[in-house]
Amino acid sequence: MNLGYTVLFVLAGSVFGAPMASAxxxxxxxxxxxxxxxxxxxxxxACAKQGYxxxxxxxxxxGATIVALxxxxxxxxxxxxxxxxxxxxxxxxxxxxxxxxxxKGEIAPLSKLPHxxxxxxGVVIKLGDEIIGAIGASGAPGAKxxxxxxxxxxxxxxxxxx
Numbered sequence: 001m002n003l004g005y006t007v008l009f010v011l012a013g014s015v016f017g018a019p020m021a022s023a024x025x026x027x028x029x030x031x032x033x034x035x036x037x038x039x040x041x042x043x044x045x046a047c048a049k050q051g052y053x054x055x056x057x058x059x060x061x062x063g064a065t066i067v068a069l070x071x072x073x074x075x076x077x078x079x080x081x082x083x084x085x086x087x088x089x090x091x092x093x094x095x096x097x098x099x100x101x102x103x104k105g106e107i108a109p110l111s112k113l114p115h116x117x118x119x120x121x122g123v124v125i126k127l128g129d130e131i132i133g134a135i136g137a138s139g140a141p142g143a144k145x146x147x148x149x150x151x152x153x154x155x156x157x158x159x160x161x162x
Contacts, residue, residue: 028061031125031133035157036066039125043137043153044071047145054139054149057082058125059090061132071139078138085146086136087115089122093131096122097147121146123154127161 040056047054048071055070055078070079085096092099096119103111103118111118120143125133137150 029127029130029132031058031060031066031161033066035160036133037069039135039153039157040067040069041153042156043135043149044069044074046152047071047137047140047149050140050145052140052145052149053078054137054146055079055082056150056153057086057136058153059083059086059134059136061090061130063087063090066133074139081117081119082121082136082138084115084117084136085119085122085138085150086134087122088117089124089134089136090131091116093124095124095147096120097143100143119143121150123147123150125154125161132161 036058040058043056044054053071053073053075055068055074057068057079058066060066065083068079068083088099089096096117099107099118100120107118110116121137123135124131125135135150135153137146137153140146140149
């Protein structure tokens with residue numbers, strides 16, 4: 001390599017690399033496993049009170065599973081659909097019930113992506129304006145019912161999120 005190019009790369013690295021090296025670490029919040037378990041348990045219990053066999057999945061802001069809990073008698077497919085609803089919710093930073101209509105129109109092509117499900121039952125978990133995770137619920141006979149159960153799980157832990 002020519003000396004001129006070497007000097008150029010060294011200078012470019014010092015000009016562009018210095019600001020990155022001094023950047024602060026990103027500050028994020030995480031949902032404790034104990035609260036995730038409570039939220040999932042309440043989601044399932046809220047549906048069970050209505051006679052529905054539900055599964056609940058709680059993901060962190062990155063879409064990683066914190067807890068997956070299949071309620072008594074819930075179908076095996078509910079594990080996948082609850083996770084996909086939570087994944088969609090955290091990915092699109094919105095409750096899936098709010099995404100249903102958009103999922104039929106302007107963002108319909110995105111429904112072909114793996115694990116994207118524009119169907120009610122995915123609820124974002126926020127700390128202020130920051131999305132820190134999502135709850136996915138599946139097993140009730142309808143999107144609105146799954147959504148209501150996921151919201152019950154969120155309400156159970158909301159005041160302890162900090």
